[in-house]
Amino acid sequence: MGKKPTAPAPATRLPGTEASPEPRKDPAHVSASPVNPPSKRIEVPRFDVSQIFNGSATTVVTAGTNVPQAGTAGPDEKARKAYFWIVNNAIISPYYDIEFNSARTPVEIKFTGVGSKLTLPTDQSYSSFVLLPLLNFLVRKRALFIGGPGRGKTASALLLGLLAGYSMKEIKQAVQHGQPQMTISDLLGNPLPSDLLKAKQMEEVKIAWRKWIDMRVKIVDEYNRIPTRTQSALLTLLADGYAEILDQVVECGESAWFLTANDDLGGGTYQVIEALKDRLDIVVIALNFNSFFLDDLLFRVESGQKPENLVPKDIIFTPEELDRAYKDILKIPIPNPVLRRLEFFTAQFDFCDLAADILEYKSKDVIRLAGKMLSEVCRNDCGRDKIKNLCSQTQNGISVRGRLTIISFAKALAYFRGNPEVTLEDLRQITPWLLREKLYPNLESPAFQSVPTLTLDRIAWIRKLWDSAMELYEQLDWDHADPLIEIEQEFNQGLDGLSSTEVNRRLGTIENAILKLSKDSKLLAYIYDTVLRFKYFHQRYSNYLKWLEFRG
Structure with a gap:
């Protein structure tokens, strides 16, 4: 995933000669080999009545095992391929700041000065600027890109739209560009003028809703430049999944949201309302460009190639694949x-x-x-x-x-x-x-x-x-040492059929556990939640005991 080292240039160069350019791979190429090996088939014998007579068993693949067919990849493998294509060919982000380690101890190197430390992880690690938006795309949440101008925030969001199967024209038409004059109608749509003239009741007015509302990927650029009133309409759509104009309502399905801002302090033309900021699930930081990758920019300028025009078909998701990925993630x-x-x-x-x-x-x-x-x-x-x-x-x-x-x-x-x-x-x-x-x-x-x-x-x-x-x-x-463990296990077995004697025993156990905590420890944060959990169990048992007494 890092940049391949090139041979050092000779110390002197003869007049009229040029250094041989480094050969570049096709930027639209996706490796045929999977990033991770697919799950192996698990073969188990299936019982068949014929076994009784001939002692044989039919070998089958266990239902539910993830076994991609030859030449195909599941949505998880496609997501990994998409990540590595983006990080190698589209977004120049040599920052592996989401680190994982294997059994080998990572190498740590400390620099003089303020003592900055570099860690060299021993397992596959990732660039947050590429991975986090991709995870947001898969899990249908709301991401905010923050960082200075020109650092690839909007470009990254556009790439995710391409991965969802939209054309660049469709995505650009759907991007909502925050600006001080943006109205609710600009954001959501307009009532049809002919209906406004003819309608006698509000429900007779049809609304020409904006097409972007139905898209699986929604992009709002510079959302902190949107007027406060329009932000409220955006909040309803983003948080509750519907929009309303003149008593007409349109619902949008689950989708991945990508918003951008040049800072995360709510600055911009308008202060971002707190409720809107609270609905954003993850923040993606656009880091500065590493100057030693300038030759990659030079190649793009000289070749006229743009990553958004080279997205391989192999990493574009169908709606069915996105639905499957979402369901698999939840499992x-x-x-x-x-x-x-x-x-x-x-x-x-x-x-x-x-x-x-x-x-x-x-x-x-x-x-x-x-x-x-x-x-x-x-x-x-x-x-x-x-x-x-x-x-x-x-x-x-x-x-x-x-x-x-x-x-x-x-x-x-x-x-x-x-x-x-x-x-x-x-x-x-x-x-x-x-x-x-x-x-x-x-x-x-x-x-x-x-x-x-x-x-x-x-x-x-x-x-x-x-x-x-x-x-x-x-x-x-x-x-x-957690005193909740045994009491919670007992409680999770259910209350039905418990006698009043057993309930009173359990109530006494809870009271003694709380008393012991009060003597052994100060009321620390984790003790506080433990005590409230005890009180919850105590109240449930007390209510059940009251019900037993009522029944006689």
């Missing part, structure tokens, strides 16, 4: 040990012991709704180490929408990598990109004093939060 399992660690991580941030007296209200949302800043409250002593306790580093917690997005993209990343299930490293790599605009740092936290660059580099900051949470999880041996 990727998250093993319980991985899910428990994700729960532990997401439990670290919303809790604030100083936010309220009532236990259920000890949330940073309560502080915000009271019109206060977290930093004002967090300055007070709460008896906790504000470096070790991650809650001090954020102004807010992770919403339900944020958790759902993490699950979806983790499944998509595992699917893309060809893994049968989500791994812990999938979560570690993808989560920072999903929370970059969801978790807001509390810059007064002492955790930022020792590493001030974390206030600028949110990806590194969130990954450090993840690593700290996982380190704490292992220190606590939470897989075994």
Whole structure:
């Protein structure tokens, strides 16, 4: 995926001679060999009545195994081919910042100065600027490209439209260009003038809806230049999947959204409304161009070739393939040990012991709704180490929408990598990109004093939060020490048929577990969520006991 080294030029060159140009491969070529080997056929004997008589069994392929036919590739393999074609031929992005490692230890090299560190990963790693939009494309979410002008944000979005099977003409016609005069009619459509003259009732007016509303890939360029009122109409379409004009409603199916902006602070002609920013699932950062790849630009200028005109047919998805990929992604399992660690991580941030007296209200949302800043409250002593306790580093917690997005993209990343299930490293790599605009740092936290660059580099900051949470999880041996495990297992067996004696025993077990926690530990963030879970079980059992008493 990196650039092939060329032979060094001779120190001197004879007059009238020229260096031989480096041979270039066809930019429209897609390797015939798969990036990952396809799943092997699993052959099992199928029972047949004839076995009773002749002792034979028919060998068949187990239903549900992923076995592409010769010469074809499944949607996951096509996605991998698309990634490598884009990164090798279309988008010059030599930044492998989504790193994975094999059993071999990665090489780490430290530079003098401020101590910058380079890591050389030992497994297949990826460029976030190419991979993240592709995952967003597969999982039908909403991505925001941010970065300076001319860094390929819109070009990348256009490429995803081409992968969906649209022509360049269709995509360019469908791109919504943010500008200060953009009206709701410009965005969505217009009522037919003849109907406006003839109609006696509103429902008789037909709307000429814009064609882009029905497309599987939707692109909004410079969305922070759209007027506030039009942003509200865009929000309804993006978040709820429908648009409304004069009581007429049109619905758009699930689609992949790509929005662009030159910064992520809501700047531009108009401030971006908070609800619209909150609906964006993932942020893709357009990094600067590496000057030592200038010869690739030179080749494009001299050859007159544009990547968007060379997209191979082999990597273009049909609607059926996109539907299949989406369904397959949703089926990727998250093993319980991985899910428990994700729960532990997401439990670290919303809790604030100083936010309220009532236990259920000890949330940073309560502080915000009271019109206060977290930093004002967090300055007070709460008896906790504000470096070790991650809650001090954020102004807010992770919403339900944020958790759902993490699950979806983790499944998509595992699917893309060809893994049968989500791994812990999938979560570690993808989560920072999903929370970059969801978790807001509390810059007064002492955790930022020792590493001030974390206030600028949110990806590194969130990954450090993840690593700290996982380190704490292992220190606590939470897989075994979590007091919820046995009580939750009992509860999950159901309440039907339990006697009042058994219910009272379980209620006592829960009360003793909470009492033990109160003596052994301060009310830390993960303890807080554990206690509320205990209270939930306690209430369910109490309600059931009341029902038993009512029945007599």
